[in-house]
Structure formats: structure tokens, C-alpha cells
Amino acid sequence: MINLDQFTLIVLIFIIAPIVGAIALLILFFFEKQLDLLRMQTRQIELEKEFQKSLYVQLSQQIQPHFMFNTLNVILSLARLRRTEQVVGALEVFSKFLKFKYNTDEPMIRLEEEIRYTGHYLEIQHLRFGERLRLVTDYDENVLDAYIPPFVLQTIVENAFKHGLESKMGPVELTIRCLRSQKQVLLTVIDNGVGLKPISSDEMIQGHGLENIRKRLHIFFGEESSLSLSAGTQGGAVVEVRWPYTQEEILKAH
Known part of the structure; x- marks a missing residue:
């Protein structure tokens, strides 16, 4: 025989159970939506990485034939x-340049390698200009292990x-300086050539083919590069x- 208290409890269970079930379904639905959103965001990040990678490869390929020509x-x-x-x-x-070119498929290399590679180009120019060419270099040993996209220095020197x-x-005369400035690397290339036309900075960069370098740096470092x-x-x-x-350990962490 069921007494009044037991009957009341059974009634409450029948009333509350559907509500609890509905709440549970809502929570489950919410988490499923969140998981779908996370999957979509992850996919977008992967697609963005692939896009940046393909863009970087395309930009790199624009540089190498120009130097060879x-x-x-x-x-x-x-x-x-x-x-x-x-x-x-x-x-x-x-031939040394070609060896470096076909052995270099990394998106980032040590600055020391970039300097050594650029030296191949400068040797050719020394042969061409003879005693007319004076080269001044100042490389801070504390930045030689910093990482940089390949062909940045070489392209600027060629330019x-x-x-x-x-x-x-x-x-x-050509002066190349590479120094440490707080948490950044500062690369400066100075020539005593014929000078620049009086146009805007962006137009000069476009006209001198340096926009390629700016884009490649931006892919890796964003607004922290210039x-x-x-x-x-x-x-x-x-x-x-x-x-x-940026050192090798930091790159591997990413």
C-alpha cells in the first residue's frame, strides 16, 4: 500500500525527470555545437597554414630564377x-650557389648560412667590378644563429x-650591417649608387622588387617585422x- 508521501515522491519524479532529460539534451546539443565549431576553426587554421605555405613557396620561386639570370x-x-x-x-x-640552392628547401635558415650564401654573389661582383668595389661588413656574432627566410639578404644586395x-x-661601395636591437635583428644594407627617384616609400619598394621580401617576412613574423x-x-x-x-628551439616549439 502506497502512502501519501510515497505517492507525492513518485509524482515529483515523473514531473522532474522529463525536465532533467530536456536539460541534459540541451547541454549535449550545446557541447556538440561547440565541438563542431572547434573542428571548423581547426580546419580553417590548417587551410590558412597551407595557403601561407603555398604563398611562401611561390614567393621564393620568384626570387631564385632572377638571381640565376x-x-x-x-x-x-x-x-x-x-x-x-x-x-x-x-x-x-x-656552382657553389647552385649547390646551396638545391640543398635549401627549408622555409627558415640560420642568418650565418644566408650571409655565406650571399658571399657567393659578392664574389662574382668582385670579379666584375675589380678594385672599383669596396665591401664593408659588420656582423654581430650574437645574431648569427637567428633564423630568417632564405634569400633575404642576397636579394637586397643584388637589388x-x-x-x-x-x-x-x-x-x-656596399655596406652590410647586422646587429641585435633588443629582441629584434636589424639588417642594414647601404650603397653609394645613383640614388632613388623622388617617389613614395611604397612605390620605391615595389619598383625595387622588395615587396617580395616584406611579404615573406610577414608570413612568419606578422607585424613584428618591417x-x-x-x-x-x-x-x-x-x-x-x-x-x-628567433632561434631554432623556438621554431621547433611552433
Whole structure:
């Protein structure tokens, strides 16, 4: 025989149970939506990474053929002048460049490697300009292990010759500095070439092909990186590049 208290309890259970079930279903539905949202966000991040990777590869491929074309032009110019020893030397250096190029498929390399690679290009220019070319370098040993996208320094140096030094009569000078500035690396390339046209900074960067470098740096470092091109105080041009001091351990953590 069920008494009044037991009957009341049974009635309450029948009333409360559907409510509890409905609440449980709502909570489950909410978590399912959240999981779907997280999956969608994860997928978007993966797609963005793939897009940035493909964009980076495309930008890198734009640089390498340009350098090879210019280098072959240097060798051809030496051959026309019948400077046989210089041609042989240039070909030897060019072979070192090719070895580096086809062994370098990493998105980031040590700055020390980038400097060594750029040295191959400068050797060719030394053969071309002879005693007319004076090179000044200042590399802070504390930044040589910093990481940078490949072909940044080499492209800037090549650009200095193409737009500034090749058209200048008499002695030419190129200065390369790479220093540590707090948590950033500051790379400066200065030439005493023919100078810049009086146009806006963005137009100069576009005209000198430096936008490629800016885009590649932005892929890795975002707003923490910067590139500027300006006229030198004594003529010529000055390129400054800043990016966060990043070591191998930090890259692996990401």
C-alpha cells in the first residue's frame, strides 16, 4: 500500500525527470555545437597554414630564377671581355650557389648560412667590378644563429647592384650591417649608387622588387617585422629590415 508521501515522491519524479532529460539534451546539443565549431576553426587554421605555405613557396620561386639570370649575365659579360680567369672563377662560385640552392628547401635558415650564401654573389661582383668595389661588413656574432627566410639578404644586395651600383661611374661601395636591437635583428644594407627617384616609400619598394621580401617576412613574423627603403645621406640607398630574434628551439616549439 502506497502512502501519501510515497505517492507525492513518485509524482515529483515523473514531473522532474522529463525536465532533467530536456536539460541534459540541451547541454549535449550545446557541447556538440561547440565541438563542431572547434573542428571548423581547426580546419580553417590548417587551410590558412597551407595557403601561407603555398604563398611562401611561390614567393621564393620568384626570387631564385632572377638571381640565376643576373649571374649568367655577369658571366657572359666577363666572357665578352675575354677575362678567362674571371669567367672560370665566376663559374666556380656559381656552382657553389647552385649547390646551396638545391640543398635549401627549408622555409627558415640560420642568418650565418644566408650571409655565406650571399658571399657567393659578392664574389662574382668582385670579379666584375675589380678594385672599383669596396665591401664593408659588420656582423654581430650574437645574431648569427637567428633564423630568417632564405634569400633575404642576397636579394637586397643584388637589388643594390641592379638599381644603384651598376650605373655608377668610379668607385662603388656596399655596406652590410647586422646587429641585435633588443629582441629584434636589424639588417642594414647601404650603397653609394645613383640614388632613388623622388617617389613614395611604397612605390620605391615595389619598383625595387622588395615587396617580395616584406611579404615573406610577414608570413612568419606578422607585424613584428618591417622593411624600409630610403635615400642615403650621401646619396645611394639604404634598406633596413627588422624581424624578431628567433632561434631554432623556438621554431621547433611552433
